[in-house]
Amino acid sequence: xxxxxxxxxxxxxKEDDSLTASMEDYLxxxxxxxxxxxxxxxxxxxxxxxxxxxxxxxxxxxxxELKLIKYEKYxxxxxxxxxxxxxxxxxxxxNVIANFLSLLGVPDEEILTETEKIEHTVSEQTMKCFNDxxxxxxxxxDIRKKYISYIEGHKSNLL
Amino acid sequence: xxxxxxxxxxxxxKEDDSLTASMEDYLxxxxxxxxxxxxxxxxxxxxxxxxxxxxxxxxxxxxxELKLIKYEKYxxxxxxxxxxxxxxxxxxxxNVIANFLSLLGVPDEEILTETEKIEHTVSEQTMKCFNDxxxxxxxxxDIRKKYISYIEGHKSNLL
DNA sequence: AATGAAATTTACCCATGGCTAACTTATTTA
DNA sequence: TAAATAAGTTAGCCATGGGTAAATTTCATT
Numbered sequence: 001x002x003x004x005x006x007x008x009x010x011x012x013x014k015e016d017d018s019l020t021a022s023m024e025d026y027l028x029x030x031x032x033x034x035x036x037x038x039x040x041x042x043x044x045x046x047x048x049x050x051x052x053x054x055x056x057x058x059x060x061x062x063x064x065e066l067k068l069i070k071y072e073k074y075x076x077x078x079x080x081x082x083x084x085x086x087x088x089x090x091x092x093x094x095n096v097i098a099n100f101l102s103l104l105g106v107p108d109e110e111i112l113t114e115t116e117k118i119e120h121t122v123s124e125q126t127m128k129c130f131n132d133x134x135x136x137x138x139x140x141x142d143i144r145k146k147y148i149s150y151i152e153g154h155k156s157n158l159l
Numbered sequence: 160x161x162x163x164x165x166x167x168x169x170x171x172x173k174e175d176d177s178l179t180a181s182m183e184d185y186l187x188x189x190x191x192x193x194x195x196x197x198x199x200x201x202x203x204x205x206x207x208x209x210x211x212x213x214x215x216x217x218x219x220x221x222x223x224e225l226k227l228i229k230y231e232k233y234x235x236x237x238x239x240x241x242x243x244x245x246x247x248x249x250x251x252x253x254n255v256i257a258n259f260l261s262l263l264g265v266p267d268e269e270i271l272t273e274t275e276k277i278e279h280t281v282s283e284q285t286m287k288c289f290n291d292x293x294x295x296x297x298x299x300x301d302i303r304k305k306y307i308s309y310i311e312g313h314k315s316n317l318l
Numbered sequence: 319a320a321t322g323a324a325a326t327t328t329a330c331c332c333a334t335g336g337c338t339a340a341c342t343t344a345t346t347t348a
Numbered sequence: 349t350a351a352a353t354a355a356g357t358t359a360g361c362c363a364t365g366g367g368t369a370a371a372t373t374t375c376a377t378t
């Protein structure tokens with residue numbers, strides 16, 4: 001009946017089928033960059049994620065071994081069907097969290113950063129709760145307004 | 160004017176004064192375990208965090224170098240003043256997040272896990288928003304009830 | 319006080335995901 | 349088409365935070 005604590009590293013360890021946080025970041029970005037032309041390249045990807053090209057190469061090789069993307073040396077990066085689907089869901093998750101934080105009053109300048117940190121940690125179940133909150137606020141504009149003015153009145157206070 | 164994406168690793172990198180996620184986990188747990196006797200030991204700590212004793216030793220040596228705890232080989236682990244203060248704040252942060260998730264309808268069995276993952280990622284500002292939400296719900300029990308019944312009605316649906 | 323058990327440390331090893339430097343391949347362009 | 353430039357890869361390094369096996373220290377007990 002004891003509570004069961006683990007370290008962060010333990011929680012973030014890759015499970016059999018799942019991806020690591022960084023793999024998710026890369027796949028998500030590949031999905032975004034593939035939007036225009038249907039493909040991207042190491043250079044574009046590494047620039048978009050603010051990493052050096054060799055880091056991107058390494059990760060792209062991993063994702064390729066996992067059959068999430070199609071890639072051959074010096075070539076173009078394209079999503080495999082499974083990768084496309086996964087990427088799409090990662091983006092959806094990202095957007096739900098960003099919306100959620102926005103509704104909560106997290107300032108615009110912080111939303112991207114906070115979303116990028118949080119998105120890798122939350123369970124499906126928690127995502128559902130975040131989504132419920134969004135829906136609730138959409139269905140109750142009166143409450144939403146009340147909430148907005150409530151947090152407006154708290155802006156200057158410290159925690 | 161471009162959005163600025165980074166990988167998760169980049170975000171989670173230790174800054175000058177701040178702690179890594181794992182350091183936070185250890186310090187937080189040392190704080191909890193010190194509650195009863197004013198100290199804890201490697202064994203107790205490693206059991207509480209589900210790591211092997213050598214891992215705990217290593218981290219305890221690091222925290223000791225940072226002057227957050229007092230520790231000598233084979234001895235007892237005690238918080239230094241700075242560590243005590245930090246630990247206290249980590250616990251507060253933990254509790255705010257746990258309350259927040261609970262209010263949102265995250266099921267009890269998941270709250271600890273989700274809290275332990277999220278607590279290392281959110282900014283002060285975001286914490287303030289979480290806290291505002293808690294206060295808002297406490298000040299508006301009518302809305303809180305409405306929200307509870309709203310999510311009750313969504314329990315069976317998928318995202 | 320000596321011995322055996324328990325607690326702790328040390329010395330390694332592993333994987334992840336960054337990095338740089340140096341090399342290779344591809345693409346421009348003169 | 350040859351040379352210059354750009355793009356990408358490889359090899360090898362670093363830090364983090366885990367792990368095991370073997371040594372060491374401490375403590376309890378006889």
